[in-house]
Amino acid sequence: MSDFPDDLKYAATHEWLRLEEDGTVTMGISDHAQELLGDIVFIELPEEGKVVDAKQEISVVESVKAASDIYAPISGEIIAVNEDLADAPETVNSAPYTDGWICRILPSNPAELEELLDADTYAGMCE
Amino acid sequence: MGMRTALFDKHVEAGARLVDFGGWDMPIQYDSLINEHHAVRQHAGVFDVSHMTIVDIKGTQAESWLRYLLANDVARLKEVGDALYSAMLTEQAGVIDDLIAYRMAWGFRLVVNCGTREKDLAWMNKQAAGYDVELTERQDLAILAVQGPAAMHIVMDLLNSKGASAEAVQTGSLKNFSGAEFGSWFIARTGYTGENGVEIMLPNSEAPGIWDELLAAGVKPIGLGARDTLRLEAGMNLYGHDMDESVSPLSANMGWTIAWEPADRNFIGRSVLENQREAFKRGELPVLSGLVMEERGVLREGLRVQCTFADGAIKDGVITSGTFSPTLKHGIALARIPVGSQNAALTRCEVDIRGKLIPVRPVKPGFVRLGKKVFE
Numbered sequence: 454m455s456d457f458p459d460d461l462k463y464a465a466t467h468e469w470l471r472l473e474e475d476g477t478v479t480m481g482i483s484d485h486a487q488e489l490l491g492d493i494v495f496i497e498l499p500e501e502g503k504v505v506d507a508k509q510e511i512s513v514v515e516s517v518k519a520a521s522d523i524y525a526p527i528s529g530e531i532i533a534v535n536e537d538l539a540d541a542p543e544t545v546n547s548a549p550y551t552d553g554w555i556c557r558i559l560p561s562n563p564a565e566l567e568e569l570l571d572a573d574t575y576a577g578m579c580e
Numbered sequence: 581m582g583m584r585t586a587l588f589d590k591h592v593e594a595g596a597r598l599v600d601f602g603g604w605d606m607p608i609q610y611d612s613l614i615n616e617h618h619a620v621r622q623h624a625g626v627f628d629v630s631h632m633t634i635v636d637i638k639g640t641q642a643e644s645w646l647r648y649l650l651a652n653d654v655a656r657l658k659e660v661g662d663a664l665y666s667a668m669l670t671e672q673a674g675v676i677d678d679l680i681a682y683r684m685a686w687g688f689r690l691v692v693n694c695g696t697r698e699k700d701l702a703w704m705n706k707q708a709a710g711y712d713v714e715l716t717e718r719q720d721l722a723i724l725a726v727q728g729p730a731a732m733h734i735v736m737d738l739l740n741s742k743g744a745s746a747e748a749v750q751t752g753s754l755k756n757f758s759g760a761e762f763g764s765w766f767i768a769r770t771g772y773t774g775e776n777g778v779e780i781m782l783p784n785s786e787a788p789g790i791w792d793e794l795l796a797a798g799v800k801p802i803g804l805g806a807r808d809t810l811r812l813e814a815g816m817n818l819y820g821h822d823m824d825e826s827v828s829p830l831s832a833n834m835g836w837t838i839a840w841e842p843a844d845r846n847f848i849g850r851s852v853l854e855n856q857r858e859a860f861k862r863g864e865l866p867v868l869s870g871l872v873m874e875e876r877g878v879l880r881e882g883l884r885v886q887c888t889f890a891d892g893a894i895k896d897g898v899i900t901s902g903t904f905s906p907t908l909k910h911g912i913a914l915a916r917i918p919v920g921s922q923n924a925a926l927t928r929c930e931v932d933i934r935g936k937l938i939p940v941r942p943v944k945p946g947f948v949r950l951g952k953k954v955f956e
Contacts, residue, residue, distance in 0.1 A: 491609065491805070492612055492613050492906075494614075494878060495878055495904070497877075497934075515878045517613050517614065517809060517878070517906070518613070518805060520880065539876070
């Protein structure tokens with residue numbers, strides 16, 4: 454059974470977001486998404502410093518079975534990237550909500566956060 | 581709901597994720613594809629391959645018919661139990677299917693792919709007209725493949741406990757690529773992983789019990805996901821991906837399976853194949869090559885392979901099977917690539933991944949054998 458922490462927001466494209474105290478947003482892919490992908494072996498990391506629009510493709514996560522595009526759930530600037538994933542992409546399988554984070558975004562339009570899904574809605578979608 | 585093998589309940593019990601595979605509900609993986617892959621390379625794994633089609637051939641003309649039906653020559657099977665790998669070709673020398681043929685005391689046994697079952701049976705029945713042969717599909721049998729460095733030892737112990745003469749299995753009749761009947765079982769030293777091991781064909785009713793005994797002996801259940809990464813590391817073709825009816829066996833690295841001698845053996849597709857053979861020698865047909873990508877990433881079926889030749893020509897090939905090799909920890913693939921004009925050398929090979937050209941190295945198909953890297 455997948456884990457859907459209550460304190461996170463979710464996108465229908467299976468990314469999770471956490472609003473940090475400093476106003477930035479940390480994101481990754483959901484437990485459900487990593488389960489579907491299976492063993493992750495490569496991540497094409499987002500580009501640090503890049504300004505992106507909501508729903509823009511920013512990264513690719515590849516498992517043995519499939520490649521999956523990762524989208525920016527909100528508009529903003531990518532201010533940090535989890536470089537540890539370059540050598541240990543499997544961290545996304547083992548800890549999707551903690552050490553397996555993918556990047557941090559400085560939102561340019563925080564109102565977009567309101568459009569994202571809460572845990573119950575997203576969990577319902579994954580059933 | 582799809583068709584179910586005799587082991588369906590065992591897959592559910594083992595926590596399998598089930599998928600539709602050629603109309604069958606089959607396990608794609610149990611816990612982790614990569615863990616399952618390593619289990620076969622390092623110890624032993626068991627695959628339920630009961631979805632594959634077994635066809636027994638009896639009759640006074642069984643041998644002469646198969647010598648006509650198949651591109652490889654069953655006359656090469658000298659002893660009961662001996663096996664060979666062959667293509668079954670159309671008149672145009674396209675590959676209808678690849679299969680294994682075993683010589684049995686009472687005739688021959690063929691094991692063909694599940695996805696091609698209907699067209700294979702239709703083709704065989706059509707070609708059988710006028711021959712004294714009897715074809716029987718054996719849906720009453722399950723097939724378990726037990727593969728890995730510890731597989732033989734574990735299966736021997738299991739046979740011993742059943743009172744079979746393990747000595748006979750170990751020394752006499754069970755050479756590599758041959759099999760033997762033990763009561764209602766047929767055990768062959770064949771497989772699809774590049775490891776030692778056996779494939780056991782046995783009555784459906786006996787399969788769940790043996791499955792349990794294998795698991796109790798430390799054999800790990802392996803899904804179709806790891807079956808694919810293992811066979812690709814071993815450089816083995818997958819029908820419908822690396823070859824099909826539109827592809828010459830010569831362009832699918834199956835030239836070694838064609839028995840050209842004796843020259844007077846007429847087999848289906850031979851005359852077209854003779855012409856293809858000349859064209860192949862002149863470099864007019866593409867080849868199936870292995871590809872190695874040492875940069876990070878994964879090679880996938882369908883990706884474009886850009887080949888640059890010594891004379892400056894640039895031609896495209898395509899990946900027919902690609903994956904991430906869990907053993908080597910980098911991308912590997914089989915790709916159909918063109919040959920240079922006047923045999924101009926291939927100087928550069930790159931794969932187009934999301935618009936970026938990533939360098940790859942062409943190698944002989946075959947990447948891992950008995951747990952070890954085999955290409956230079």
